[in-house]
Amino acid sequence: MNVTLEKTSEVSAKLNVSIEENDYKDKVVKELKEIGKKHAIPGFRQGHVPFGELNRRFGKQVTSDVINNEVYDAVIGYIRDNKLAVLGEPIPVEVKELDLKNEKDFSFSYELALVPEINVTLDKDVHLPYYNIEVSEDMINEQDKNFRERFGAQVPGEEVEANSLVKGSIMELDEAGNVKTSDDAIQMINGIVAPMYFKDKAEADKFIGKKVNDKVVFNPWKTCEGNAAELSSMLGVDKSKAADIKGDFELSISEIIVLRPAELGQELYDNVLGKDKATTEEEYRNALKDMIARELSRNSEMLFRVDTEKAMMEKYGDMELPVEILKKWLIRRNDELNDANIDEEYAKMEQGLKWQLIKERIGEICQIKIEEQDLIGHAKMIASMQFAQYGMTNMDDDTLTDYAKRILADKNYRPRIVEEVGDIKLFAAVKEAVTINAENVTLDKFKEIATKQ
Missing domain, CATH: 3.10.50 (Chitinase A; domain 3)
Known part of the structure; x- marks a missing residue:
């Protein structure tokens, strides 16, 4: 079998595969014999069907399946061995029934959508804004009021x-x-x-x-x-x-x-923060301030991600993409897409695709790796927040760990956590690599900035 690559543009290529009878003949014979062993065929004892009868009944279908599988495996193997960065999947140039009666050797071609080269630069010459939201006394008082009522x-x-x-x-x-x-x-x-x-x-x-x-x-x-x-x-x-x-x-x-409402005192401090985490009103209020700051930091982080995406897209988002091949791939994998609506649907997803490619490039530059312990730690945080919604703020580590593992065992939920952890690591790495122009702002000012963005 012979596989060759033909570049058709900077972001597209064609894989040509030539397969001869000797490349697939032995596997066809093996598959036919396996059918004879495992299947009962009327008129014959199982395992004693003549090969000619097997070939007459199943030869055409088995040969077609073996050839298609061998060719596709060769295509995937070539992509893997040559480390080709491909978007989506290889798209057959032509789909037709094989003429097995008159031909023994065949040629196939596949279109490849190649990942564009993105030369992302992350250094201290890159400046990004970050807005820290100030915690006011009114916020602390409101949080104290809420906790006093909850534990009243x-x-x-x-x-x-x-x-x-x-x-x-x-x-x-x-x-x-x-x-x-x-x-x-x-x-x-x-x-x-x-x-x-x-x-x-x-x-x-x-x-x-x-x-x-x-x-x-x-x-x-x-x-x-x-x-x-x-x-x-x-x-x-x-x-x-x-x-x-x-x-x-x-x-x-x-x-x-x-x-x-509950009175200020050790019982309230323990209920809100955990056993002996605060013993005075000053320590209690400082802990509330830190608690509020952590909550507000999520808003700061979200806006930082928006600003980062905007800056990166402005600088690198004009990349060339193999649009026509991607449209063909999308139509093949989604029954709701067709030639009539693919242009409109592709336009909706193109910016998201470009940002995903930029993120992947940043991940490569920053050498982002996600370990199982990272996932468990994030799942424990989610578990802690869920328990807190029901007033259970002091769950022990063993309980949180067990709950986190159950969250990660959910095959539908796990990919979401992997993506969240990946984003946390990626944007943390961006902060380390670039220059952050930090600014302390009030909550009202932050809302004003966020609304504009």
Whole structure:
């Protein structure tokens, strides 16, 4: 078998493959004999089918399959052995049925979309902006307030406050404003509502200042904008009927539960930060500041990535691509693409493809490598954040590691984590290689900058 490369442009090539009978004959014989051994053929004992009969029945298909497999393996082997950087897959120049009756030797050609050469420069002469968001006292106070409420206590209250839960019987009213007594009347004896979560502020305000034994007329439908699930839970009715209930109800208050925020002290510090991570208010507030800074740094990092992509694309994004070959490849691998819509669809993905190629080149320059421990560390961070959403902020390392390994075992989730870790390493390497023009900005200023970008 002979394989030769013919460059058709700087970013495209053609692989020509010539195959002779001696290149595939023995494998065809072997495949036919295997069929005779493994398959029962009417009129013959298994394993005793004459070769001529096997060839008559299966020879054409087996020969065609063997030739195609041998040729494709030769193409892939040539690409691998010669370290050709190829986009997508080799595209057959012509697809036709082999004339095995009259020919024994065959020639095939494949189009290759080659990765363009991208001469990316990363050194201190390259300047990129980075915006650090300042943590204000108001932010710390707000975070403290949230944690105090989260770890506060629910206690009986004398009157309804903004964050109170209200318990009591909820009775449907008729058009005249009287409690309905008919058999179909909706009555929730042990009802509970949370005005703080009402979508309609006017409905929530009806409860503020009310006391036990007071009665409040309100409209459940307005409190949740007709959400069937919420109405079903509030009124104890079937979800399929809930959204149609738009009338007023009367709630007779039997109990008021108010939230009393946690007091500053060791119990709060331990609940928020972990055992003995802070022992004074100053240490606690400094820890909150660091916590907020870490959260805000994600926004800084996201904008840095946007700025980096923009700068790199402006400098290197005019690369030549093997457009026509790529379009053919995309059509072959996606049933929804065809000659009529490929131009429009390719235009949507071209910038993304160029950026991906630039990223890969940066990765090569910076020698980015992703180890399993990198993936576990990132998955542990994800696990920690998920636990924190449910108030579990002090999970031990063994639990986080076990959860992280289960995340990575998900074949659908793992590639996403690999990509995230790769991006983290890549942009960290870019920061080290170039000159970062860092600037401290307020959150409002950062939003203004980010909006422009």
